[in-house]
Amino acid sequence: MPDFKSRLKRLRKQKSLTQQEVGDRIGVSKVAVSGYENGIRSPETDTLKKIADLFGTSIDYLIGYSDIPNQATDENNATIAHYVSDMGLLQGTNKLIVDNEIVEEELLKEALDYIRAKRIMKNFR
Structure with missing residues (x-):
């Protein structure tokens, strides 16, 4: 199962963003983004939320709890994901x-x- 570092890197490349651009948009340095992608660092919770928002995905997807990348929103714009197994x-x-x-x-x-x-x-x- 893909992990956070590989999913972050893949999402960044899909959007054709540099590590610097991602860092600028989420309020961290390029070095921090590189550390996330290399598994050396882990983002704080607030930063993880910003990453999910930037890429239009859920935190569950980013950290590997879900394989469904896209967010769904209810009428209150709260992020929801309901999967029945x-x-x-x-x-x-x-x-x-x-x-x-x-x-x-x-x-x-x-x-x-x-x-x-x-x-x-x-x-x-």
């Missing part, structure tokens, strides 16, 4: 919370079955 949810390693309550496994299975059935029916139209 049968394995993670149904094996108990993750929990789905709706209205501040954990969704029970049986209800979760029913919801996943419903979504699958709707997708199948959509393909027959």
